[in-house]
Amino acid sequence: MNDLIHAIDTIPFGEMIVRAECADERAVREILRKEHRDRWDLAVLLSPAANHLLEEVARAAADLTAQRFGRTIRLYAPLYLSNECVNVCTYCGFRRDNDVARSTLNADQIRSEARYLSAQGFRNILLVSGEHPKWVNQDYLCEAVRITRELVPQVAIEVQPLTTPGYEATVKAGADGVVVYQEVYDREHYASYHTHGPKKDYDDRLLAASRAADAGVRRLGIGTLLGLAPWREEILALATHAAHLYRRFGQTEISFSFPRIREAAGAIEPRYQVNDRQLLQMMCALRLVFPDAGIVLSTREAPSLRDGLSRIAVTMMSAGSRTEPGGYEHPDESEKQFEIEDHRTPAEVTAMLASQGIDPVWKDWEEALHG
Amino acid sequence: MHREDPLIIAGRSFQSRLLLGTGKFASHQQMAEAAEVSGAEIVTMALRRVDPGANQGNILDLLDPEQYLFLPNTSGARNADEAVRLARLARAGGISDWIKLEVTPQPSHLLPDSVETLRATEILVKEGFTVLPYMQADPILAKQLAGAGAATVMPLGAPIGTNRGLQTRDAIALILQEAEIPVIVDAGLGAPSHAAEALEMGADAVLVNTAIATAEDPVAMAKAFRLGCVAGRLAYLAGRPAARASAEASSPLTGFLGES
Numbered sequence: 294m295n296d297l298i299h300a301i302d303t304i305p306f307g308e309m310i311v312r313a314e315c316a317d318e319r320a321v322r323e324i325l326r327k328e329h330r331d332r333w334d335l336a337v338l339l340s341p342a343a344n345h346l347l348e349e350v351a352r353a354a355a356d357l358t359a360q361r362f363g364r365t366i367r368l369y370a371p372l373y374l375s376n377e378c379v380n381v382c383t384y385c386g387f388r389r390d391n392d393v394a395r396s397t398l399n400a401d402q403i404r405s406e407a408r409y410l411s412a413q414g415f416r417n418i419l420l421v422s423g424e425h426p427k428w429v430n431q432d433y434l435c436e437a438v439r440i441t442r443e444l445v446p447q448v449a450i451e452v453q454p455l456t457t458p459g460y461e462a463t464v465k466a467g468a469d470g471v472v473v474y475q476e477v478y479d480r481e482h483y484a485s486y487h488t489h490g491p492k493k494d495y496d497d498r499l500l501a502a503s504r505a506a507d508a509g510v511r512r513l514g515i516g517t518l519l520g521l522a523p524w525r526e527e528i529l530a531l532a533t534h535a536a537h538l539y540r541r542f543g544q545t546e547i548s549f550s551f552p553r554i555r556e557a558a559g560a561i562e563p564r565y566q567v568n569d570r571q572l573l574q575m576m577c578a579l580r581l582v583f584p585d586a587g588i589v590l591s592t593r594e595a596p597s598l599r600d601g602l603s604r605i606a607v608t609m610m611s612a613g614s615r616t617e618p619g620g621y622e623h624p625d626e627s628e629k630q631f632e633i634e635d636h637r638t639p640a641e642v643t644a645m646l647a648s649q650g651i652d653p654v655w656k657d658w659e660e661a662l663h664g
Numbered sequence: 665m666h667r668e669d670p671l672i673i674a675g676r677s678f679q680s681r682l683l684l685g686t687g688k689f690a691s692h693q694q695m696a697e698a699a700e701v702s703g704a705e706i707v708t709m710a711l712r713r714v715d716p717g718a719n720q721g722n723i724l725d726l727l728d729p730e731q732y733l734f735l736p737n738t739s740g741a742r743n744a745d746e747a748v749r750l751a752r753l754a755r756a757g758g759i760s761d762w763i764k765l766e767v768t769p770q771p772s773h774l775l776p777d778s779v780e781t782l783r784a785t786e787i788l789v790k791e792g793f794t795v796l797p798y799m800q801a802d803p804i805l806a807k808q809l810a811g812a813g814a815a816t817v818m819p820l821g822a823p824i825g826t827n828r829g830l831q832t833r834d835a836i837a838l839i840l841q842e843a844e845i846p847v848i849v850d851a852g853l854g855a856p857s858h859a860a861e862a863l864e865m866g867a868d869a870v871l872v873n874t875a876i877a878t879a880e881d882p883v884a885m886a887k888a889f890r891l892g893c894v895a896g897r898l899a900y901l902a903g904r905p906a907a908r909a910s911a912e913a914s915s916p917l918t919g920f921l922g923e924s
Binding site: 359360361362363364365414416539543544545546585647650651652654655656657658659660661662 | 687688689690691692710711712713714715718740741742746749750752753769770771772773825826827874877878
């Protein structure tokens with residue numbers, strides 16, 4: 294059996310949740326004083342007691358973020374290539390049984406969108422797509438990476454899980470990052486939300502980040518969609534995944550995302566709501582256990598919350614995002630993946646960061662580093 | 665005293681013994697003010713952050729090239745080849761042919777790879793670069809790097825960004841005993857007293873970034889580090905007396921007994 298699958302399937306959730314529920318303030322403070330923290334500590338940091346001490350926890354997290362990342366936040370922008378999709382994920386606007394306007398960008402359209410983002414200052418673009426073997430195949434993705442790399446130095450992809458040779462080809466085309474969220478780590482919930490299409494294969498998706506690392510990808514983004522399953526267990530599973538990747542692939546940078554499910558066309562309502570305070574708590578908890586991990590915050594969250602979170606644990610933010618293909622140059626012509634909450638322009642977001650004493654970093658990569 | 669006690673690296677003379685890293689500051693403006701107050705004459709910057717096409721300017725736009733030597737670093741390089749390519753880029757871009765060599769394969773702790781650092785030093789020295797390698801506090805490696813033609817060695821005091829001070833004190837003392845090129849303690853110095861301690865020991869200079877950039881008041885902390893370096897160097901030149909396990913009176917307690 295694969296190590297990672299075994300690690301995920303044998304997480305002692307019961308004991309960990311008991312640990313969290315029984316933790317008192319003294320236990321939380323003891324963990325805040327520790328130098329190295331493990332997943333049992335994480336369980337305590339996700340506890341009601343830690344929620345009660347959130348100000349103290351946030352201060353410790355903010356100090357650690359400043360120490361490791363400085364008073365900076367890196368900026369990136371998503372570029373949606375296609376909303377064609379063969380999967381049914383019941384929370385997503387791109388689900389195949391959704392009767393919406395579909396499109397896939399051609400080479401000129403990709404270039405034009407990338408040029409738009411580059412002119413706004415972005416030097417780090419995340420190419421995003423639905424899963425469709427005809428419209429969004431390996432050759433198309435490599436071409437999209439090559440075109441985008443002509444305009445910006447740093448490109449990552451957030452697409453369906455690829456094979457190891459598939460990831461190798463995208464690295465060769467110029468991508469240095471791969472984002473692949475498990476979406477839901479709990480297997481039963483996973484099966485209930487992913488009802489049709491290749492994405493039903495939980496294990497294949499779980500192992501995708503490892504294949505990417507094997508293929509020489511330097512930045513891995515992993516994550517869980519909040520709202521689909523109980524959040525403490527999801528974060529404990531995410532941490533187990535990260536710990537495995539850190540151990541196996543020491544040279545790879547890891548970042549976490551845990552977006553909260555947003556309204557989307559034809560999508561379900563989230564069953565396991567997470568409030569702002571809990572969102573901050575899990576960010577701080579992950580920061581304290583993984584001091585060097587990136588934490589990504591998208592425009593799914595509201596401006597006031599983004600402003601507050603950016604001072605505590607976030608290391609990377611998007612700004613001015615559009616979630617439909619072609620949406621920068623031609624907004625609203627195609628279906629969006631989800632509604633965004635923060636509609637401020639990149640210039641407005643960077644001004645907000647500067648006003649909080651945070652230096653926005655646009656470029657953090659150089660061609661020469663590309664193996 | 666300063667005027668008669670320059671720091672000399674690769675034939676170039678500097679008055680300040682504090683090098684400043686420019687990352688991690690809340691703004692370019694704040695970095696520039698801290699640099700001014702720190703008295704630093706050498707500032708490092710990450711090549712991967714330099715953007716000739718930037719909308720909002722680069723970090724170096726606020727620093728006067730007459731006042732500072734820009735020392736580009738190879739941060740992000742995981743092996744010698746990547747570091748060498750970055751160094752060539754810095755030279756081709758007209759930034760510098762002085763290079764602070766950093767080869768740090770693991771993002772989780774950013775400790776330097778000794779084998780690849782030595783290999784990159786050999787290549788870059790042959791290509792005519794002035795190489796200042798960030799290194800483990802390893803006396804053998806220090807000799808090997810000096811033998812390969814490095815302009816300085818830059819052993820770490822503690823892992824980068826940890827503010828823990830001279831955790832590697834004993835190894836650095838060994839490096840200092842036998843060094844024929846300047847020794848600059850880099851990484852991990854969290855307080856002016858750590859900088860002073862390094863210079864008291866005889867280190868030629870220190871490089872500081874995190875402790876200044878992430879202080880509550882970075883400009884004031886830059887001044888504190890400047891003074892820490894001055895104090896440490898003065899103490900070194902003054903010939904610091906050896907520490908003793910117990911107090912020793914300045915006139916002998918048994919002197920009244922006479923010679924008999």
